[in-house]
Structure formats: C-alpha cells, structure tokens
Amino acid sequence: xxxxxxxxxxxxxxxxxxxxxxxxxxxxxxxxxxxxxxxxxxxxxxxxxxxxxxxxxxxxxxxxxxxxxxxxxxxxxxxxxxxxxxxxxxxxxxxxxxxxxxxxxxxxxxxxxxxxxxxxxxxxxx
Amino acid sequence: xxxxxxxxxxxxxxxxxxxxxxxxxxxxxxxxxxxxxxxxxxxxxxxxxxxxxxxxxxxxxxxxxxxxxxxxxxxxxxxxxxxxxxxxxxxxxxxxxxxxxxxxxxxxxxxxxxxxxxxxxxxxxxxxxxxxxxxxxxxxxxxxxxxxxxxxxxxxxxxxxxxxxxxxxxxxxxxxxxxxxxxxxxxxxxxxxx
Numbered sequence: 001x002x003x004x005x006x007x008x009x010x011x012x013x014x015x016x017x018x019x020x021x022x023x024x025x026x027x028x029x030x031x032x033x034x035x036x037x038x039x040x041x042x043x044x045x046x047x048x049x050x051x052x053x054x055x056x057x058x059x060x061x062x063x064x065x066x067x068x069x070x071x072x073x074x075x076x077x078x079x080x081x082x083x084x085x086x087x088x089x090x091x092x093x094x095x096x097x098x099x100x101x102x103x104x105x106x107x108x109x110x111x112x113x114x115x116x117x118x119x120x121x122x123x124x125x126x
Numbered sequence: 127x128x129x130x131x132x133x134x135x136x137x138x139x140x141x142x143x144x145x146x147x148x149x150x151x152x153x154x155x156x157x158x159x160x161x162x163x164x165x166x167x168x169x170x171x172x173x174x175x176x177x178x179x180x181x182x183x184x185x186x187x188x189x190x191x192x193x194x195x196x197x198x199x200x201x202x203x204x205x206x207x208x209x210x211x212x213x214x215x216x217x218x219x220x221x222x223x224x225x226x227x228x229x230x231x232x233x234x235x236x237x238x239x240x241x242x243x244x245x246x247x248x249x250x251x252x253x254x255x256x257x258x259x260x261x262x263x264x265x266x267x268x269x270x271x272x273x274x275x276x277x278x279x280x281x282x283x284x285x286x287x288x289x290x291x292x293x294x295x296x297x298x299x300x301x302x303x304x305x306x307x308x309x310x311x312x313x314x315x316x317x318x319x320x
Contacts, residue, residue, distance in 0.1 A: 006302055007270065013251040013305075014172070014271035015205075017165035026163050026181065030188050031156040037189075038152065 053110070061103070141200040148196045155192050162205045163188070166212045172255055173216055173267040183219060187212035206273050213272035217264075217282050226283065254304035262297035265290050 020026065135143065135157040146154035166187060170180035191198075191208045198207050220226040255263050268279040280290040 006298070010251075010266075010270045010298070010301065010305075014169070014267070015165070016251075017168045018171075018252070020164050020167060023160065023164050026167070026184075027156055027159040030159050030163075030185055031152060033185070033189060034152045034155065034192060038150070 057107070060106075140204040144195055144198050144200070144204060147192060152192075155188075155195065158204060158208075159188050162208055165205050166209055169209050169267065169271045170212055170216055172252065172263075172271055173213065174260055174263050175216055179219075180216075183216045184212055187215045190215065202273075209272045210274065213268050213274065214282055217268075221284070251301075251305070254301050257304055258297050258300055259293075262293045262300070265293035266297035266301065269294055 135146075135154055138146075138154070138157070140158060140161070143154045143158050147158065163184065166184045167180055170183050171177065175183060187208060191211050194211075198204060217226065255267070258266065264283070265279055268274045268282065269276060274282065276290050276294065277287055279294075280287040283290060
C-alpha cells in the first residue's frame, strides 16, 4: 500500500509541470510552423489541381470527347441547342468558338465549382 | 477580433479545442500548446534531454500530435496523450542517434555537494532524478511521467520487460530515499504522520 502511495505521489510530482518563462514564445513558434506547413500544403494541392485540370482538359480536347458525346446524343443536343437559342440568342457566340459551346459550358461549370471551393475555404479561414 | 477569438478559445475544454483543431483550426491547437507545452517540455527534460533538445523534440511532438489530432477522442487527458507522443519521439531520436544502447544503468552524475545532508531538507523531483542512472531515469519518467506501462516502455526502449522493471525498481528506490522529506514518505515506504 505504501508503495502505491509513493507511486501516486510520484505521478503527482511528474504532473506538476515546471513553469517556463518562454512558454508563449514556444506556442507561437509552433503556430508559425503549423501555418507555414498549411500554406505549403495548400500551394501543393492548388498546384496539383491546376496541373491535373490542365491535363484533364487537354485530354478531353485531344480525345474529341465532345464530338463523341455529340454523336451519341445528337437528338438531345439539338433540342437543348434549339431551346437555348430561343431564350438566349447570345449563345451563338459561344457556339462559334473553335472548341464548341459544350466545352465552354463545361469549363464554366468547373470554374463555378472551383469558386465554390474557394469561397467555402475562405469562410472556414475567417 | 483576433483577441476575442483567442478569449473564446481559452474558455474551451481541451476536448473541444482538439475537435476544432481536427477541422484544421490552428489557433485552437495553439491554445492546447499554451496549456500543455510546459508539461511536455518538462517531461522531456526529466527524461534526460538537454534544454534545446527537449524543446526541439517537444515542437516535433506537438506537430505530430496536430497531424494525428483526429485520433485523440478524449478518453484520457490531452496532456497524457501528447506526453506519450513526445516520450516516444524522444526515444526514437535516441535510437536513431544510437544513444540508447550506450545508456549506463548506474548514475552518471555523482551526488553533488550537499546531497548527503538532504534527508532533513526538501529536494525536488528534478534534482532527485539527476541522481538516477540514465536508463533508470528514462524508465521511471516514461512510466510515471508519460504514463506508459512497463510493457509499453519495454517495447519503446526495445529492452526486455524484466530489465525495464529492474530499472524502474532501482529508480524508485533511489527516488524514495531522495524524496522522503519532501513527500512525507520514509525510505521504507511508510507514510509519515503530518
């Protein structure tokens, strides 16, 4: 029993942490390192996303993905295009671009998605 | 604005801060470091690390704890959890630098002047630990400071369980003698009155 008493007393002494005068500076140093690591990680993820996006977009264009989709669903595309032309004549401008309007719409959708992520991240941060 | 946020954090419990830190909130983790940084730095010094080395290991341990913060579920205290991470990190460092194999079992530090007459006066834990051999000090600190079991300490130190138990027993005997006046426990283990 006395042995246990001594062990408990020893645990209490170990738990009694000494005070360090630079404890605030120590914590600040760790926060700085965390912030730096976070920035590097974010830059790496952003960079990887950009590279992946560029590769993905180029693959889409090179594989004539849009042409194949159009061939597979000509009817639907015609209906959508006709409907769109009625409500927004300005869409002709998009259709006249070299890559075709579906690619532009796809890019816009991806840009909106990316913007959504950025806004969410900013809300989290501040 | 930042001050108000900091004030909010200081009022939160460790588990709540850890939950926030798990979502990437570094300020919440910073508050945990403010609360428990001294305990971790103190433990590493008690294990035998020098001042700068202890602080480096403590920093790395806190960064590792941040990476693994989702594993902390509040079963024990945050301080105990991070101390275990720090103790293991220090042992890994000793192993990497091949310092663990050369730990002398007996005390490297001779008793300083005045130690003989200390039975009547108070001697604190840090001073008492200095009278232990490096291996005894490590084992005792790991078991009573970091909360590891003998088996866990043996595994972390890569030593047979019996060896760790011997180190702990010898260390405790020495500490009991040294700390007797301070803790009200005499060398034979009997509680003193008052």
